[in-house]
């Protein structure tokens with residue numbers, strides 16, 4: 001398999017991968033409801049095969065807002081590996097905090113540290129959401145991953161945020177995008193999983209094994 | 218015990234980090250030597266106990282939520298010093314770190330899987346970052362200070378002016394500002410040299426500072442110009458302070474090569490009121506008053522017309 | 524008796540898998556739709572005996588499609604097949620009139636027994 005090609009996954013494989021993501025995120029949502037007590041409205045994921053240089057544009061297109069963002073970035077390393085970006089607008093971050101215990105703590109701290117506290121708390125929640133989605137996906141593919149510490153990026157997403165070790169300019173990445181909505185709270189965030197093709201052969205096999213196992217193939 | 222296991226136990230005990238292993242019920246399964254050293258609790262007396270019995274500070278919804286997430290998803294949980302300050306309430310190691318009541322720590326919690334790949338335990342790894350935080354605080358403090366006089370600098374003054382003005386507009390708190398300038402400072406510099414000029418600046422600061430309260434912000438604005446930001450102070454009180462500063466400075470006697478040098482200051486005072494909509498307007502009022510004081514013969518206080 | 528089966532799912536792979544899981548003992552007629560809106564349209568024209576309905580779909584979600592279908596026929600036999608296993612989701616679709624909820628991926632056994640239940644429901648032997 002030549003990774004320098006846009007057709008690295010067939011339409012059927014993409015479709016199956018989307019189903020796997022659906023199921024994984026469904027499981028993640030059920031567990032999240034238990035841990036952070038929020039009901040998640042699941043949406044149809046989107047898969048694109050992109051070159052690292054195209055990813056920034058793709059992300060900007062998918063989220064209408066490009067300024068005033070809170071981004072939590074985390075890398076995951078297993079047989080599947082890549083970068084996860086949870087993108088929230090400032091407004092959404094504030095709302096998310098108000099739902100959690102962050103709000104009470106804020107009052108006890110002085111004014112200048114609220115921004116920092118917000119940042120740290122959003123990062124913490126991002127860590128849980130990303131961990132939920134990625135680990136359930138890995139689990140379905142019979143893999144398990146380890147994570148780097150989550151990193152907070154304020155302002156906007158730039159292509160420089162992608163680690164070059166994982167994303168060679170010459171190859172393609174499998175980019176997954178899904179919308180996260182929390183019911184009744186008007187909070188939504190976009191989750192991007194940018195999978196390196198380093199593990200393409202393994203991923204293809206895992207997708208086919210999955211399809212076979214459930215009689216899809 | 219196989220060699221692998223032998224190595225890992227030794228590594229865990231020798232490393233300069235704290236390592237504790239817990240199960241789903243927060244029962245402690247491992248307590249390394251670093252933790253023994255800093256807590257004074259022997260492994261034998263803590264292994265098998267519930268973590269919260271020894272460290273009730275961790276028995277909070279946030280910590281429990283994150284640990285639950287770890288057991289469910291196998292993700293990591295990072296405890297930053299900025300947010301948590303410490304995980305275990307230990308004493309700081311070195312006596313020079315007087316400003317901290319507790320050792321500053323950052324940590325991470327990660328899953329430990331059994332041979333069936335199930336998450337059986339979680340491990341908390343704790344680092345002592347007290348020294349780093351002390352450096353950071355020192356650096357932050359340095360960005361606020363004027364190098365020559367060690368009072369606040371213009372950057373910090375502007376920050377505080379914004380904050381205090383915000384309080385004034387939002388909560389109707391009174392706020393006054395004194396702008397003061399050394400008279401004929403250029404002449405001192407020219408005849409006595411810059412070193413002596415610096416000495417005068419430091420001396421004036423030493424005279425002015427004791428006349429102010431700790432809540433006042435005394436800063437070097439630039440050159441020989443200084444500002445005193447006086448929260449909760451009306452124009453009458455501020456004027457009294459300004460007069461006191463003027464007299465205190467004028468009472469000093471300096472000698473350069475056995476020649477007596479008298480130093481005086483001119484001061485402009487203004488209070489934030491309805492017509493001062495911005496902090497810049499307040500500053501301009503005080504600065505204009507200072508200009509009046511200079512024009513009217515120096516060594517005097519002029520109060521801005523409200 | 525179940526004859527006409529409508530499968531509404533945006534995933535081709537999911538539709539294929541579902542069809543394969545359906546027992547071959549009966550000459551079923553299959554109809555397919557890839558989003559909620561065309562699922563509702565098909566429901567009107569085909570009048571299927573049973574509908575397998577996905578929830579997360581583009582154009583119109585399964586939640587909305589379920590409401591539309593129940594408006595058209597309050598005795599419709601709709602089996603929701605979904606990846607969304609949050610308890611609230613299950614409660615909600617059952618409330619809206621779904622006969623059963625099966626989590627994805629469905630097993631052959633789940634599909635077989637759900638068809639059996641749908642048959643009994645259609646004959647009036649079993650209530651919702």
Ligand SMILES: [Mg+2]
Nearest residue numbers: 533577579580
């Ligand atoms: Mg779907």
